[in-house]
Amino acid sequence: MKVAIVGATGAVGQELISVLEKRNFPVSELRLYASIRSAGKSQKFRGKEVSIEALPETPLPVDVVLASAGGSISKQYAPIWAQQSVVVDNSSAFRYEPHVPLIIPEINPQAIQGHQNIIANPNCTTAILLMALYPLHKAFRAKRVIVSTYQSSSGAGASGMDELLHGTKQFLAGLPVEHKTFAHPLPFNVIPHIDAFQENGYTKEEMKVLWETQKIIGDPDIKLSCTAVRVPTLRVHAEAVTVEFERPVTPEVAREVLAGAPGVDLVDDPASKRYPLPLTATGKFNIEVGRIRKNLVFENGLDFFVAGDQLLKGAALNAVQIAELLLKPVAYQ
C-alpha cells in the first residue's frame, strides 16, 4: 500500500511512522507531508530517508492518507484526498457525520463497511476509555458512566510537552512560568479545561467522550458525564471511571472479562502496588486497567482506573489498525 502521513512532524505523526514500522504494515511507498516550514527535511523509515514535502492542494498519489494535522486542515483537504485515497482522519472534523465510520478496530470493525473514503479515528480519551468499558458493556450492559480524566501535556501535541518541560525548568529556577498552549501554567498545577467550553458548561473534550461512546458502541441511550483535566504528565491519559450496569457484576468477573479483552493489560494487584500508571503505560500499545472494585453508590456498579498512551491507542496505533482493516476485504468490506 502507498501510504501518506499528513502532519508527519507532529507528536502523532512521529508515532504513526514508528507504528507502521513496528506493526510491519505493508508500505510500498511512504509520503510524508507537513507544513512548509518542515519541507525539505527528511525522516528515517525502515532505514531509508524519506523527504518531507509541503502539502499540495491536490489529491495525494497514495492508497491511504493518515491525517493528523488538525481539524481545519482535515476539513479543507480530506474531501480532496478522498477522491483518490482512503483517508483515516485523526481530527474531530468528520467524526459526527452519520456517513463517516468512527472506528476502534477491537470494538466496531464492521462499521468500516460502506465507508465513503473518509474514516474517523476517535478522540484519545474515548478510545482509551472504551478499550476497557466495551468488554464490560458487552458482558453487563453499561447504563451510566462517570469519568474524570488525568490527561497528559502531549494531548495538546509536541508543543504541550515542550511547554510543560520548559515551564517546569522555569519554575524550579524561580522564574515566572510562561504558557501559551495551555490556558494556565501546567507545571505543578492541574487545569480542568481542555478544548472549548460549550453552552452547557462542558468542554468539547468532555462532550466528545459522550458523543463518540454512543456512536462507537452503537447505543444512543447510554448516559455518560465527563470531567476532563489536564495534569503535568508527558504522555498517557489516565481516567477514573464509575459505571452502573444493567446486570449484576462483581470485580472478580470483571477482571476475568478484562483479562481476556484484546488490547488490554490487566494491572490490578494493589497488594504489590500494581495498578495503571502513566509511567508504566507510556509507549505501550495496550491500555492498562486496574483498581477494579465494587462501586459504593450503584447497586450494579464498578469503579476502575485506566491508563493508555494517548499518542498510540489514543491516536497513531488506532489509525494504523484502521488502515489494517482495509487490508482485510473479505472480513469487513
Added chain:
Amino acid sequence: MKVAIVGATGAVGQELISVLEKRNFPVSELRLYASIRSAGKSQKFRGKEVSIEALPETPLPVDVVLASAGGSISKQYAPIWAQQSVVVDNSSAFRYEPHVPLIIPEINPQAIQGHQNIIANPNCTTAILLMALYPLHKAFRAKRVIVSTYQSSSGAGASGMDELLHGTKQFLAGLPVEHKTFAHPLPFNVIPHIDAFQENGYTKEEMKVLWETQKIIGDPDIKLSCTAVRVPTLRVHAEAVTVEFERPVTPEVAREVLAGAPGVDLVDDPASKRYPLPLTATGKFNIEVGRIRKNLVFENGLDFFVAGDQLLKGAALNAVQIAELLLKPVAYQ
C-alpha cells in the same frame, strides 16, 4: 489561651503557627513540640523566638493541644494530654469514635457539645469536598456522590513535597528518579494509591471520605464513592465531584447557594478561563468551587470542581477554627 502545637516542624505544624498569627488567635503562651531531632531549635511567633521542645510523656501545661504528628503519636498521647487540655487532633486516630466530635466549624459546630477533651479534625479531602457539598446538600439533599481527586504531594507532608521537587530535578537531569514517600515516582506521573488498601479494594483515604462525610453531615444514608489520586502538584487538593440530589437543582441556583456559603470562593467563569486551580487556591483560606454544570447521567445531578489548600482548610485552618469554637462557650457549649 495557652496553646501547644505537637508536630510543630511538619508541613501542617508550620501552617498552624502561621494561621494562629493570621487569625489573631488569643494566645497567651505558645509551646512547640516536635521530635527529639528538632528539640533546641526555635521558631518565630509574633516576632518572638519560641524554642522547640521534645515531646514529654506527660500532660502538657496548656489549654489547647493542636496535634499534627501522625496517628500513632496521637493514639498514644492524646488520652494523656486530654487529662488537662482540649486536644484538637489532626490524625485519623479518633475520628470514628462515637464520642469524639468530628468538626468542620462552618458545617457542624454544634457537634462540639459534650466533647470529652478530644476533638477530631477531618481528613483534608473530606473537608475540602464538604465545604462545597454541604451547602448544596442543605438546599437540595445529596443522595449519591462520586468523587475523583487530584491530591498534592504535600498531603504526604513536607517529605512528599521535597520528594516531588527533588525527583523532578532528577528527571530533568536524565537521572533515575528516587522515591520513598510515594509508592512510585511522582514527577510526571499520577498514582491512584493514597494510604493503605482495604479489603474492599478501596484505599483508606477513599473510605475516609465516605465515613467522615456521613459523620459530619449526620446522614448515614448518603452514598459516596471516591477514587483518590496523587498528582505532581505541591499544594492544594482538587476534586471532580458528581452529585445526585433528591430535589431538582439547576447550576444557576447552585451558584447562588455557593456564592453565599462561608469559606467558599465561587470561581466559575469559564469564558474568562476562571475555574478552580491548585495554583490559585494555594495559600488561600477559602476553597474554590467552579465548573458547575448539570450532570448528564442523573435527573437531578450536578458536576463541579473544587480546589482547596489541604494544609489550610484541609488541616491547620480547620484545627484553629475548632479551637476558636472553644472560645465561644455561649453559642456552642
